[in-house]
Amino acid sequence: MHIVAAGLFAAATGTTDVLAAPARAAAGAPARSATTGRTLHVGTMQAALDDIAATAAVGVLAEVNDGAQVWKGASGVARLGTRQPVSAEGRFRVGSITKCFIAAVVLQLAGEGRLTLDDTLQRWLPGILPDGSRITVRQLLQHTSGVVNYTNAASFRAVYRSEADIVRMRNRTWTPRELVTFVDDLPLLFEPGSSWEYSNTNFVLLGMVVERVTGVHYAAEVRRRILRPLGLLHTRVPGANPVLAGVHPHGYLAVEHDGVDQPVDITVFNPSVAGASGEMTSTAKDLNIFFRALVDGRLLGPAEQEQMKIAHATRRDYQYGLGLMTRSTLGGTRLWGHRGEIFGYYAESWTAEDNGRQLTVAVTPWGDIDPKVAITELVETVFES
Template structure:
């Protein structure tokens, strides 16, 4: 949700590795006769940690088998290994949880997806009588993304600026205020544009319908039901409890770049669009339960998977991204927040999964390593 891409795009490389876990059998790759799949997966995440990340954690599930691995160091300047079960900020993966709660409420007939925003949040959004809950879920509302506004980027443009307000608590209304007075980017429903503002509004809809904060509803309906003990909506809590790797932002100092530890910060600046803290195992369990129909009624399950073309390398359902890997359709979401990037992908039958989280740091591009992981896990 909040990316280091909005910051200086430079860093320094780190190179330390370690891993553990079960081997996942049956992956077929060009060199499958020379190494086990677990070794190949470990080599890929070591490559990522050596060029573009200070820490990496991965969990792969394949037909009931599980492989877990980690690489890098938990904190720059130390030799502390990365906990393979460690927690991390999951960023926009939060949106899949919010969307699931909204769809559950639709299944209970407590709201309809074609309800207008004005119906539930009167006067909160200009043109709210033309924007529906469905538009918010699928990013077809036309509402400006608050994190893309000049006012927001002025506050969060450099590492020093982020540090200066890392402890500030933001209310949903304050986040919405960044878009006040700005016209819709397009007529609702006519095209697609990713907007974190949509999910700030959906959280308020959940609160209006249920009388509870969206996080309370998500905890009751999803975290407790599925036993996701490593997952939380931290609200104003700035510290990640339990084992976790540190995240960094780059700060330019004279002729070099130094890391700024941003592990601790108040995530209300992301709210329902990106505050989630989780683990690889919990995210795999959540998406498996979602894609195999454990969480939604059939009508809402069908709605969840109705996709809209985005013009990017993925299409979008309702709180879900989807794309083809080796001709296989996978579903999930990625997340990008200060100091951490994460992604979770699953086949529609729920039998193969990949969840990865890493803390960006280095001169390299993480994309090639991520693509290699996807190719190994989602083989045809």
């Protein structure tokens, strides 16, 4: 059988997001700082990518950066049926890593006094949800709002019942309000602030809040506040544009035909179904630049930086701050970053504390092995070698 990157549907089966986290190091494990200057074990890292491509993906690319040294690697092919190699500088869909960009914009607005983290959803989006007066911006950022994940809603899954439906609906444009409508008549999962549950709806709502506060679309704010200042020339907020521009690996879904899973190219896909929760595209280099700036405090004021890193316990292998995951390796190195998945693509980006080493890796899943397990092992290799 083939492991299918079901993307937005992953949450319903107990995995995360648009994520799937193998059980590894406990989220509360002691942390230590990663030091720069270690030798990058190029052969070991390339062998790990080769293994991922051989068992779990059409192709894989990665960049490791510790400030003094940069290593870029790739393996597999960019497109099935060809010998075209994967470019280590190729663009890919980042899925829920988008949330980190949205969170950075919201926290900047908080630092400017244009909103507060304790503002209610009702203040900025009156009537959007029946319980909007009980839900705060902070709770949306941290997934403690109790709002149902729209991609888990029965009404959403009635539309996207299978991979074949994903392909059939690939050109459909969704508005943020339409996505919220999937859950606006559903009760909260828990009292806001009392528990934690990953929900893409939270960040769709935050995108709408950014627009209400600033008067412009959240994509414009991401470009103005993050992409341009950091020089992220290969990162896009595509909206309804289905084209993955530039050099890129192709993503696939397994669509059943006559009882056999057949790969269907899903690279051209309208990502508005993910919106502010997962629509962006980028490169490994750009994501490393972004997360270095975010973790080091160059994008946020001290107060907002402190709030972002207050992490809430989850039932996963990570804790969750304000739009940012944190976890520890088996050796105790504290990492900050995020995972992201959307149809045909899976990516992780991690930065060690205190100006430490970074890893961004992206795969186009296809094989008998879940690539997330192999990537967990790659993370250990990179940060503990």
